[in-house]
Each structure stands twice: as structure tokens, then as C-alpha cells.
Amino acid sequence: MSHVRRWLPDSWNPLYSLGAASFYLFWIVAASGLYLFVFFETSIDGAYLSVEHITHEQYYIGLVMRGLHRYASVMMAVTVTVHLIRELVLGRFTGPRWFSWVSGVPLLWLLFASAIGGYWLVWDERAQYVALVTARLFDALPIVVEPMAFGFIDNATVSDRFFTLLIFLHVGIPLSLLLGMFIHIKRINNASIFPPRQYAAWLLACLIVVSLAVPATSLGPADLDAPLRQVEIDWFYMNFYPLIDQLGPTPVWLALLGVTGVLMALPLMVRPKKMPIAAVDPDFCNGCGWCFADCPYEAIYMKPHDYKPNHEQAVVIADSCVGCGICAGACPSATPFKSFNQANSGIDLIGTKNVDLLSMVREDLGAREKKGRILVVGCHHGVDLTRLEEADTTTMTLECIGQLPPSYMDFLCRRESLDAVLLTGCSEGNCFYRLGIDLQEQRLLRLREPHVKFSDVKEKIERLWVGKGGEEALREAIEQIREELRSEMA
Amino acid sequence: MRWRELTIRHWVVILLGSGLIMGAAGMFSHSPSVTVVPEHSTQLKLVVRYSGQRLGECEPLDADALSRLPANMRQPIVCPREKSPLYAELVVDGETRVEATIAPSGIHHDGVIALYRELSVPVGTVQVTMNIRDRADVQEFSHVLHRKLELDADRVVTIHFSDDGFRVTGA
Ligand code: HEM
Numbered sequence: 001m002s003h004v005r006r007w008l009p010d011s012w013n014p015l016y017s018l019g020a021a022s023f024y025l026f027w028i029v030a031a032s033g034l035y036l037f038v039f040f041e042t043s044i045d046g047a048y049l050s051v052e053h054i055t056h057e058q059y060y061i062g063l064v065m066r067g068l069h070r071y072a073s074v075m076m077a078v079t080v081t082v083h084l085i086r087e088l089v090l091g092r093f094t095g096p097r098w099f100s101w102v103s104g105v106p107l108l109w110l111l112f113a114s115a116i117g118g119y120w121l122v123w124d125e126r127a128q129y130v131a132l133v134t135a136r137l138f139d140a141l142p143i144v145v146e147p148m149a150f151g152f153i154d155n156a157t158v159s160d161r162f163f164t165l166l167i168f169l170h171v172g173i174p175l176s177l178l179l180g181m182f183i184h185i186k187r188i189n190n191a192s193i194f195p196p197r198q199y200a201a202w203l204l205a206c207l208i209v210v211s212l213a214v215p216a217t218s219l220g221p222a223d224l225d226a227p228l229r230q231v232e233i234d235w236f237y238m239n240f241y242p243l244i245d246q247l248g249p250t251p252v253w254l255a256l257l258g259v260t261g262v263l264m265a266l267p268l269m270v271r272p273k274k275m276p277i278a279a280v281d282p283d284f285c286n287g288c289g290w291c292f293a294d295c296p297y298e299a300i301y302m303k304p305h306d307y308k309p310n311h312e313q314a315v316v317i318a319d320s321c322v323g324c325g326i327c328a329g330a331c332p333s334a335t336p337f338k339s340f341n342q343a344n345s346g347i348d349l350i351g352t353k354n355v356d357l358l359s360m361v362r363e364d365l366g367a368r369e370k371k372g373r374i375l376v377v378g379c380h381h382g383v384d385l386t387r388l389e390e391a392d393t394t395t396m397t398l399e400c401i402g403q404l405p406p407s408y409m410d411f412l413c414r415r416e417s418l419d420a421v422l423l424t425g426c427s428e429g430n431c432f433y434r435l436g437i438d439l440q441e442q443r444l445l446r447l448r449e450p451h452v453k454f455s456d457v458k459e460k461i462e463r464l465w466v467g468k469g470g471e472e473a474l475r476e477a478i479e480q481i482r483e484e485l486r487s488e489m490a
Numbered sequence: 491m492r493w494r495e496l497t498i499r500h501w502v503v504i505l506l507g508s509g510l511i512m513g514a515a516g517m518f519s520h521s522p523s524v525t526v527v528p529e530h531s532t533q534l535k536l537v538v539r540y541s542g543q544r545l546g547e548c549e550p551l552d553a554d555a556l557s558r559l560p561a562n563m564r565q566p567i568v569c570p571r572e573k574s575p576l577y578a579e580l581v582v583d584g585e586t587r588v589e590a591t592i593a594p595s596g597i598h599h600d601g602v603i604a605l606y607r608e609l610s611v612p613v614g615t616v617q618v619t620m621n622i623r624d625r626a627d628v629q630e631f632s633h634v635l636h637r638k639l640e641l642d643a644d645r646v647v648t649i650h651f652s653d654d655g656f657r658v659t660g661a
Binding site: 006007008009011012014070071074075078129132135136139145146147149150153154196198202206207209210213214216224225226227228229230231232233234235236241242245 | 491493495496499500503504507508511512515516517518519520521523524525526527529531532533535537539595596601602604605606608610643644645646648659660
């Protein structure tokens with residue numbers, strides 16, 4: 001949205017890199033955790049005292065490391081939760097995306113278990129609270145023979161070995177989380193797992209500042225022989241703990257399992273909007289593999305060609321295809337130069353063929369005065385382009401901007417003497433199909449095949465990635481192009 | 491995007507936004523605090539860990555029955571496995587605070603009987619009565635604890651019940 005961009009650059013918009021930020025925060029937690037692990041002692045008194053030592057007697061290094069460990073975890077709770085909400089709101093959980101969605105849900109459990117386990121290790125009063133309430137939660141399970149709470153009756157019942165178990169869990173669960181994170185992005189091509197650099201650097205700086213401003217400290221040492229009065233808890237992770245105390249463990253279990261069940265079942269409950277998927281035409285597929293490289297959802301693989309010897313052929317995995325059409329934009333056979341009637345793509349969306357859209361644009365252009373003609377190409381997830389049509393401006397709306405073969409721009413500018421092309425779509429870093437904008441940019445800059453062939457054509461192409469709210473910005477850009485064309489002609 | 495391309499307006503938003511988010515992180519990662527045991531009260535823990543009573547009587551096997559068993563299983567006495575549920579109640583100053591019937595663990599109900607409860611009780615002198623009935627088919631309580639306890643604000647009191655009977659710690 002352009003009005004947002006005026007206030008915040010796209011690369012700084014935290015909503016556009018929530019998954020990547022979650023990965024990044026995980027690494028910060030892991031690195032600072034490794035530091036803490038070196039100095040941590042796995043014994044009843046040692047646990048508390050070693051963490052106190054790290055916090056207060058290491059010239060702020062330990063304090064910052066502990067702060068990074070805590071606050072990066074806290075931020076991860078935020079980014080992961082907002083990531084979930086965002087994917088939900090954008091409807092990106094049905095159809096072929098079910099895998100990313102369903103594999104995301106267990107990550108929530110692992111994340112919470114990791115964090116709560118961390119608070120337990122410190123063996124301060126907060127840890128005592130965690131021990132008592134967690135025991136209450138697990139003791140409600142019908143499979144429990146001896147209550148977990150028997151391990152925390154008084155100071156004498158806790159042993160050093162317990163801390164060895166805790167540290168094992170606090171390393172093991174985050175490692176399973178990491179494994180789960182990699183499974184989560186398994187079906188995504190070129191997943192963005194590192195946020196834009198400036199934003200990443202700034203985030204780290206912010207975490208260091210909070211670590212110094214609000215030091216992550218322990219409460220008093222745990223004492224099971226004395227009653228716990230007031231406990232400061234981390235509301236990002238322990239938000240449901242007071243409920244276990246207030247309502248009892250059963251309703252909390254029902255709520256936790258209920259929410260998890262609904263999230264898991266969501267892809268089954270909501271039918272995806274029927275999208276035309278991609279199909280390969282073996283007659284026109286030359287086996288170059290560019291569509292295979294570009295597909296954002298790994299929905300294409302290559303096999304030996306059905307009948308052309310020594311050639312390969314692309315195959316679409318129907319269950320994985322989201323119907324973005326980026327493959328059609330990557331197909332070199334789509335070039336209209338060879339002979340317009342032969343401009344069939346080797347791969348294309350079923351129903352809406354690229355070449356038919358091109359015919360329509362040609363017809364439309366043909367009906368307009370051959371001077372100062374502008375073509376605006378966009379996608380169904382950005383501004384409604386029909387509102388921008390004018391005597392000199394025609395438009396073409398695709399499923400994704402990555403669906404546009406660069407040869408179309410070469411062709412229209414050279415053969416149809418089109419004067420300018422304006423590409424638009426989602427906002428930068430926020431392509432609905434993840435990679436459309438990046439791929440098209442690389443094709444324009446000739447960093448990626450297929451690319452724009454002619455330098456003069458390249459000069460005629462403008463881009464403005466503004467997303468849904470960018471109508472005004474587009475109007476301004478079109479006006480500017482008009483002026484330039486006018487002054488060129490004069 | 492380069493650093494110097496950021497405008498003043500961008501910086502204002504970035505600083506305000508970061509301040510807000512990081513402020514919330516610093517704040518809600520440790521406050522508000524929760525009250526576990528209110529003032530002028532202490533915690534009373536109830537710990538029951540009891541082997542339980544078998545429901546039926548053990549019976550001797552006659553020579554005939556023994557000879558029909560495999561050699562390694564010839565025990566002269568057979569005992570039924572299932573144990574009786576245990577009833578426990580705790581009365582503090584005339585008020586019943588815990589009332590529970592606990593089934594022995596295991597699918598055959600032959601395992602240990604275990605119960606854990608935490609409650610807040612006012613400090614000072616309290617009269618505590620704990621009644622246990624370890625056989626469901628007998629009306630009377632099998633074990634009774636009747637005791638005046640001096641409760642201290644900074645000591646947790648624990649009432650244990652096990653095969654050795656009652657034991658109170660912390661008071
Ligand atoms: C530790 C927690 C998580 C991490 C680190 C994580 C990370 C990521 C990353 C890096 C991507 C790829 C983004 C891209 O390249 O555009 C992604 C995609 C996705 N995530 Fe997560 N995620 C996590 C949790 C979740 C949860 C809890 C859910 C929802 C239940 C979820 C749902 C999704 C979905 C549906 C996509 C696919 C988006 C698409 O197909 O366009 N994720 N995640």
C-alpha cells in the first residue's frame with residue numbers, strides 16, 4: 001500500500017517478513033543460548049547461582065546474552081503468532097498450501113515448550129511456579145500414575161539429576177523445533193528465511209537495547225518449603241498458566257487441544273477457491289527447466305520427454321500447483337516472435353492462456369491511436385487496473401506479475417510500437433505468490449532467463465510495486481510517463 | 491535500499507514502532523505479576539501415596555488346582571489383583587476442603603493410589619482433620635488424623651499419607 005510505504009519502506013515492513021524474522025530470531029536465541037549453556041551448571045544450587053553469575057558478573061556480556069536469549073524468544077512468540085494470523089487472513093492455508101499450514105501448527109507447541117522449559121532451568125521463584133503449574137497440567141492426564149507434583153513436594157525431593165533432564169529437554173525441544181521449521185518450508189521453493197538486511201540489523205540492535213534497558217533477571221531462588229506469593233511471569237509464553245490455576249487443568253487442556261484441532265482441520269474445513277492450474281503442452285516444451293527453477297511451490301519436476309529424443313519435459317504436480325502462472329512467464333516457447341500463431345507456451349494455466357491475453361491486448365492496442373500508448377500490466381492481488389484505462393492507456397491483468405513472459409514486452413514494443421509499459425502488482429516483498437515480483441525484476445535486469453532482449457525496450461519498462469492501495473501512486477506514475485512521452489515526441 | 495535513502499518520516503515511524511514493540515516486550519515479559527498464595531495464608535500440600543487394600547481375600551490352592559498350573563507358576567496362594575478405591579477427605583477448621591475418591595492406577599486397578607493437592611490456608615492455629623477410608627466396602631474410616639497445627643506464613647505445610655500412616659511436615 002503506497003500510503004504505508006510513504007511511512008515505512010517495504011523492506012522494513014515487519015508484516016512482510018514474519019516467517020523470515022522467526023528464523024532469524026531462532027538463530028539469535030540459539031547463539032545466545034549456546035553462550036549461556038557454557039556457563040550453566042546443572043545442579044540445584046548451581047543452576048540458580050550460575051545464571052546469577054552470568055547476569056551480574058560478566059561485564060554486561062552475560063547480561064546482554066541472557067537478554068538476547070529472552071527477548072529474541074519473546075519476539076519469536078510475536079512474529080510466529082502474527083505470521084499465523086496473517087496466513088489465516090490471507091487464506092493461505094487451503095489447497096496446495098495445506099502442508100505449510102499443517103506443519104506450522106506443531107511448531108507452536110514446540111516453541112512454547114522450549115520457552116517454558118527455559119524459564120524452568122533458572123530455578124528461581126518463576127521456575128518454581130512453572131514446576132507447580134506444569135505438574136498440575138500434566139497430572140490431569142489420565143495416563144499419569146504418580147503425579148509429577150511428587151517431584152516438587154519440598155526441597156529434598158528435587159535432585160541434581162533433574163537439571164540434567166531439564167537441560168536435555170531445553171536443547172532437545174528447540175532442536176526438534178528447528179527440524180520442524182525446515183520441514184515447514186520443505187514444499188516452498190526459495191523460502192525467505194532471512195529478513196532484509198537493514199531490518200535484521202535494526203532488530204538485533206533493538207534487542208540489545210532492551211536487554212540493557214530492561215535486564216533479564218531471575219526472581220528469588222526457588223524454595224519449595226516456602227509458599228510462593230507474587231510471581232512475575234512472561235505473558236508471551238505463560239499466558240495460559242494463571243488459567244490452569246484459576247479454572248483447573250481440564251478446561252485448559254480442552255482449549256489447547258481444541259484450538260490445535262481446529263487449526264489442523266482448517267485446510268479440510270475450508271474448500272480452496274478453484275484455481276486453474278498449470279498444464280504442459282509437450283509439443284512446445286523443449287525441456288529447458290526454467291519453469292522448474294521458478295515455481296515458488298515446487299510443483300514442477302522434469303522427466304525424459306514423451307517423444308522428443310534427448311529432451312526433457314516438465315511435469316506439473318497438480319496437488320502442489322497454486323495456479324500462479326509464474327511457470328508460463330518463464331517459458332521461452334511463449335515468444336510471439338517466431339510466428340504469432342505458434343506462440344503457444346510449453347506450459348500455461350488451463351483456461352486462461354497467456355497467448356489469448358496477448359491477442360486481446362493487441363486488438364485493444366490496434367483500436368487506439370498510435371501515439372503515446374501505455375500498457376499497464378498487473379495482477380489480481382493488486383489495484384483493479386480497469387479503473388486506470390484511458391484513451392492512451394490499456395491494461396492487462398494476470399494472476400501474478402511473474403506470469404508475464406518478457407518476450408511479450410519485446411514483441412509489443414517492437415511490433416506494435418507500444419510506447420511504454422508499467423508493471424505493477426503486490427507491494428515489494430509481499431507478493432501473494434511469494435516470488436513473482438523478484439523473478440520478474442530479475443528477468444527485466446537480465447539476471448535470469450528468459451529476459452527482455454532489446455535495450456530500447458528495457459528503457460520503456462517502468463515498475464511500481466504498490467499493492468492494493470496504490471491506485472493514486474499508479475495514476476501519478478502514468479501521468480509522469482505521459483509527460484515523458486510528450487516531451488520525447490516534441 | 492540504502493540507509494541514507496531512509497527519510498526522516500521513515501525514521502520517526504521506525505523509532506516509534508520499535509520503541510512500542512520493544513517496550514511491550516520488556517514490559518509484558520515480566521509484568522503484571524500473579525498472586526499464587528495470598529498474604530496471611532500459606533500453602534498446604536496433601537500427598538497421598540498408598541499401596542491400597544485388595545478387594546478380595548487371598549485363597550490357598552489345593553493340590554489338584556496347583557498341578558494344573560505350569561510348573562513355574564505354582565504358588566500355593568492366589569490373591570485377586572484389584573484393589574479398592576480410596577476415599578480421602580480433609581477438613582480445615584470445620585470446612586471440607588478436599589473430598590476425593592481415588593482409583594488405584596493401572597488398567598487392573600492394582601497399582602499405587604496417589605493423590606496430590608495444594609490449597610491455601612490462613613496462617614495461625616488451625617484444626618485439621620483428615621479421614622481415609624481404604625476399603626470401599628467398610629463404612630468406618632480406616633485412618634484418621636486429628637491435629638491442631640501452627641501455620642507459619644513462610645513455611646509450606648505438607649500432610650503425607652502413606653503405608654506408614656500420617657506424617658505432617660512444616661508445622
Ligand atoms: C517457528 C515457527 C515458524 C517459522 C519459523 C515459520 C517460517 C516460515 C517461512 C520462512 C515461510 C516461507 C515464507 C516465504 O518464503 O514467503 C513460511 C510459510 C508459511 N507458514 Fe510459517 N513459520 C512458522 C510457523 C507457522 C505457523 C504456526 C503457521 C500456521 C499454522 C504457519 C503457516 C505458514 C504458511 C501457510 C506458509 C505458506 C505461505 C505461502 O504458501 O505463501 N507457519 N513459514
